[in-house]
Amino acid sequence: MSVQDEARTTTGPLTTESGAPVADNQNSETAGIGGPVLVQDQLLLEKLAHFNRERIPERVVHARGAGAYGTFTVTADVTKYTRAKFLSEIGKETEVFLRFSTVAGNLGAPDAVRDPRGFALKFYTEEGNYDLVGNNTPVFFIKDAIKFPDFIHTQKRDPYTGSQEADNVWDFWGLSPEATHQVTWLFGDRGIPASYRHMNGYGSHTFQWNNEAGEVFWVKYHFKTDQGIKNLTQDEANKLAGEDPDSHQRDLREAIERGEFPTWTVQVQIMPAEEAATYRFNPFDLTKVWPHADYPPIEIGKLELNRNPENIFAEVEQSIFSPAHFVPGIGPSPDKMLQGRLFAYADAHRYRVGINADHLPVNRPHATEARGYARDGYLYDGRHGRAKNYEPNSFGGPVQTDRPLWQPSALTGATGNHVAPSHAEDDDFVQAGNLYRLMSEAEKERLIANLAGFIAKVSRDDIAERAIDNFRKADEDYGKRLEAAVQALRG
Numbered sequence: 001m002s003v004q005d006e007a008r009t010t011t012g013p014l015t016t017e018s019g020a021p022v023a024d025n026q027n028s029e030t031a032g033i034g035g036p037v038l039v040q041d042q043l044l045l046e047k048l049a050h051f052n053r054e055r056i057p058e059r060v061v062h063a064r065g066a067g068a069y070g071t072f073t074v075t076a077d078v079t080k081y082t083r084a085k086f087l088s089e090i091g092k093e094t095e096v097f098l099r100f101s102t103v104a105g106n107l108g109a110p111d112a113v114r115d116p117r118g119f120a121l122k123f124y125t126e127e128g129n130y131d132l133v134g135n136n137t138p139v140f141f142i143k144d145a146i147k148f149p150d151f152i153h154t155q156k157r158d159p160y161t162g163s164q165e166a167d168n169v170w171d172f173w174g175l176s177p178e179a180t181h182q183v184t185w186l187f188g189d190r191g192i193p194a195s196y197r198h199m200n201g202y203g204s205h206t207f208q209w210n211n212e213a214g215e216v217f218w219v220k221y222h223f224k225t226d227q228g229i230k231n232l233t234q235d236e237a238n239k240l241a242g243e244d245p246d247s248h249q250r251d252l253r254e255a256i257e258r259g260e261f262p263t264w265t266v267q268v269q270i271m272p273a274e275e276a277a278t279y280r281f282n283p284f285d286l287t288k289v290w291p292h293a294d295y296p297p298i299e300i301g302k303l304e305l306n307r308n309p310e311n312i313f314a315e316v317e318q319s320i321f322s323p324a325h326f327v328p329g330i331g332p333s334p335d336k337m338l339q340g341r342l343f344a345y346a347d348a349h350r351y352r353v354g355i356n357a358d359h360l361p362v363n364r365p366h367a368t369e370a371r372g373y374a375r376d377g378y379l380y381d382g383r384h385g386r387a388k389n390y391e392p393n394s395f396g397g398p399v400q401t402d403r404p405l406w407q408p409s410a411l412t413g414a415t416g417n418h419v420a421p422s423h424a425e426d427d428d429f430v431q432a433g434n435l436y437r438l439m440s441e442a443e444k445e446r447l448i449a450n451l452a453g454f455i456a457k458v459s460r461d462d463i464a465e466r467a468i469d470n471f472r473k474a475d476e477d478y479g480k481r482l483e484a485a486v487q488a489l490r491g
Contacts, residue, residue, distance in 0.1 A: 065101030111248035119201030145340020331406020452485035
């Protein structure tokens, strides 16, 4: 019986948090009829104190979210690429928890906004939890984690005005031309998904797979929605955000309640490690994709969501995901954004939820047991009992396996603040231009209108001109049409 089932079936009197029966939960204790409330009414003080502490700090990014449980089922043999046990045989099922989110909005923000969507997936494998923390876009705005706090500050509220400012957004993007590809994605038709069910997910980063023989492959993950892609126009989103701020969360929950379980076809692109150095794009640059003509996606599984959380706070708000949570056969790549996230995500959870957040039911391993020597601290539940808290020891404690989860990477050169290596066709604009030229005329018109409407709000001409120039470098027609549209709006 689960904790939730036990809670639902427990009968008996209402009690305090310490288990004492409650005689009256309607009236506080006073000094006579109409008199002042007494400090000795510990039920009142307990309820008010608990109420004051019911919220933990919201996520700085991805605060607004929804989640569900489900299963991942292997549909292809990938053992020649990875030794991960949850991928070891066709038909193998692994329990998962998936949290969707928007990026910039706070906890009370509406769902239907132009913003990337988080796609954070936890696999409860028999070798420990594997977290794949991605988005609904295959690329991102920046390629180095050292710029991430600055980028997010431009998307959040200005320290003086208290509002998101177009000047800040376009000043940063204009001075960061690497963002041009992702901005083209964001302001295109897929910038506002109609629901969480009707969008793709991506691991976005490049990851390492390694097989039993120690061979290394670089991979990218794709989750293709089986419900079909559906998006909102800006006008549709504006209306929906005002009428139903919870539209995406409600849609996901009600679909699962109806038994209409959303599914995604899971694919990977696989690059033999020896091809990375000479590939025409830097394969570890988060602002770039691997064109499918170079590395065709291979179907490996099916993802299904089929169970709603019983308690949003316990299972969605307190859920934690870290790209540092790997399992044998899977590891990181030299992607500089990924390398920064290996620290930043886990550190955010240590601050926000607590050092023992991994002990919570939604976060702890479900198909195995965590065995380590960390003890004590906030939320510690005493699970280790009398077991020793040091290693090595001679009392039968867990010991190391002497086999790393992933294969080592060769390194050369001196330490320093290096720019990421540039490959044959690398620049900040080529893939943004390719994406623009793939669009139909109607898609281009909507893209231009979306971008122009935002850039026109910028107060300084130099910021607007620099931003437009990045799109002109991606494609001359792109920049020319955008410039005309902005000028028309600015008069």
